[in-house]
Amino acid sequence: MKGTTILIDQQNGRQLAAMMVDGRLVDLLVDPVEAKTPQPDAIYRAIVDRPIKGLHGAIVKLGNGQNGFLKDAKTLAPGAKILVQVSTYGEGTKAQPVSQRLLFKSRYLILTPGAPGINVARSIRDENERVRLLEIAHDIWPEDADDLGLILRTACIGISDNEITDDLARMLETAKSVLSDTDGPAELLLDAPEAGTRAWRDWAPTDPHDVVDEAGCFETHGVWDAIEQFKSAHAGLTGGAFMYVEPTRALVSVDVNTGADFSPAAALKANIAAMRELPRQLLVRGLGGQITIDFAPLAKKDRRQIEQIVKAGFKKQPVDTTLVGWTPLGHLELQRKHNRTPLQELL
Numbered sequence: 001m002k003g004t005t006i007l008i009d010q011q012n013g014r015q016l017a018a019m020m021v022d023g024r025l026v027d028l029l030v031d032p033v034e035a036k037t038p039q040p041d042a043i044y045r046a047i048v049d050r051p052i053k054g055l056h057g058a059i060v061k062l063g064n065g066q067n068g069f070l071k072d073a074k075t076l077a078p079g080a081k082i083l084v085q086v087s088t089y090g091e092g093t094k095a096q097p098v099s100q101r102l103l104f105k106s107r108y109l110i111l112t113p114g115a116p117g118i119n120v121a122r123s124i125r126d127e128n129e130r131v132r133l134l135e136i137a138h139d140i141w142p143e144d145a146d147d148l149g150l151i152l153r154t155a156c157i158g159i160s161d162n163e164i165t166d167d168l169a170r171m172l173e174t175a176k177s178v179l180s181d182t183d184g185p186a187e188l189l190l191d192a193p194e195a196g197t198r199a200w201r202d203w204a205p206t207d208p209h210d211v212v213d214e215a216g217c218f219e220t221h222g223v224w225d226a227i228e229q230f231k232s233a234h235a236g237l238t239g240g241a242f243m244y245v246e247p248t249r250a251l252v253s254v255d256v257n258t259g260a261d262f263s264p265a266a267a268l269k270a271n272i273a274a275m276r277e278l279p280r281q282l283l284v285r286g287l288g289g290q291i292t293i294d295f296a297p298l299a300k301k302d303r304r305q306i307e308q309i310v311k312a313g314f315k316k317q318p319v320d321t322t323l324v325g326w327t328p329l330g331h332l333e334l335q336r337k338h339n340r341t342p343l344q345e346l347l
Contacts, residue, residue: 002022002023003021003022003210004019004020004021004205004210005019005020005210005211005212005221006018006019006020006199006203006205006210006211006212007019007020007211007212007213007217007218007221007223008195008196008199008211008212008213008214008217009214009215009216009217009218009223010215011218012033013033014030014031014032014033014194014195015029015031015194015195015196016028016029016030016031016195016218017029017030017195017196017198017199017203018218018223018226018227019199019203020221020222020223020226023222024226024280025223025226025227025230025284026280026283026284027203027283027284028227028230028283028284028286028343029195029198029199029340030195030341030343030346030347031194031195032341032345032346033346037066037089037090037096038062038066038068038086038090038096038098038188038192039086039089039191039192039341040086040087040088040089040192040339040340041085041086041103041105041192041193042085042086042188042190042191042192043083043084043085043086043102043178043188043189043190044062044063044068044083044084044085044086044098044186044187044188044189045063045081045082045083045181045182045184045185045186045187045189046060046061046062046068046070046081046082046083046084046098046186047060047061047079047080047081047082047185047186048060048070048073048076048077048078048079048080048081048082049061049067049078050078051073051074051078052069055069055071056071056072056073056074057069057070057071057072057073058070058073058076059095060073060082060084060098060186061186062084062096062098062186062187062188063185063186063187063188064187066096067095067096068084068086068095068096068097068098069094069095069096069097069098070082070084070098070099070100071097071099081182081183081184082100083100083102083178083179083182083189084098084099084100084102085098085099085100085101085102085103086098086192087099088288088337088338088339089286089288089338089339089340089341090338091289091338101114102114102178102179104171104174104175104178105201106167106170106171106201107153107155107167107200107201107204108152108153108155108156108159108163108164108167108168109150109151109152109153109156109164109167109168109171110150110151110153111148111149111150111171111172111175112148112149112150112151113147113148113149113175113179114147114149115149116145116146116147116148116149117149117150118134118137118138118141118149118150118152119149119150119151119152120133120134120151120152120156121151121152121153121154121156123154124152124154124156124157126157129157129158132161133152133156133164134152136161136164136165136168137150137152137168139165140165140168140169140172142172145172148172148175150168152164153204154204155204155206158206174190178190196213199211202318227343227347230281230284230285230343231343231344231347233245233246235277235281237270237273237274237277238269238273239259239261239266239269239270239273240258240259240260240261241256241257241258241259241261241266241269241270241273241274241296242257242259243255243256243257243274243277243278243281244257245278245281245282245285245287247285247287247342247344250290251289251290251291251292252282252287252288252289252290252291252292253292253294254274254278254291254292254293254294255294256270256271256274256293256294256295256296257270257296258270258296266296267295267296267297267298268298268299268302270296271295271296271298271302271306272305272306272309274293274295275293275306275309275310275313276309276313278293278310278313279313279314279316279317279321282319282321282336283317283319284343285342285343285344286340286341286342286343286346287336287342288319288336288337288338288339288340289335289336289338290333290334290335290336291321291333291334291335291336292327292331292332292333293331293332293333293334294331295330295331295332298330303326306332307323307332310323310332310334311323314334319336319337319339320336320337321334321335321336321337322334322335322336
């Protein structure tokens, strides 16, 4: 199957969304059966509990016995009520990372409380289109939104004025409702979006015909078969090489192997193939944190080439990933944001 197809399905009362490109699974979103921890993007009215002096932060109560960890909370006194948004996926019993920097995201725009101004995504370079979008925003922008900002996203290109206006009006109403709801106990104010909503919002399909939203579409389009390959730590590579991608409590270990090819160039070929494939493997598996890569034998002169491949691959991804550097033993370390629940905990 050529081209990009987005599939939205249901399983056990939850949504799942998959992006297939030329028949390959390149991204996967799965709602938890029961959200045991606060999910990224959810917004809470929180109550400051106690400071964590060594980390210059504080534990905040989110309600229902759930806690969050807020950085840079020096000026907040215990008992203070604040609005926070879950910023990343929390591991185990750790307090959920939260932030006071709220973002209200939709398919076409992002509202930014505390960062006023109307802006168009830099990736929209057509000047006529930029002017059109700015005119739409200014026509509907409320006069009392002094502390609220707006970013019109790339998905706005070619979209009708009415669609953008309706989306902006809806998001302004949502933001106003949440931002004014500051009094009361710690509780959830705006839940995290379901997988189908996130697919429309984050993957922004340009043609609605590229989206299949019907029960059983994962089976008919081979998504379940593709997912099965990611349940194993083993990931096949070109030329018979392979790697193991294994999460532990401390880090994600990546072990690259040449397979049956023992030719002089086999190791470099395997390492290059592994680094081209690794972004997809981490994204679909929902893995983040510290990534440590143990390469097949790699000469120091080839490290620069490997670094360039790594940077190029992760640059295209929606998850922030930083190349940290090389260890004395020749391992490459990456740091990747936790922005979703690992696949192994969902399926």
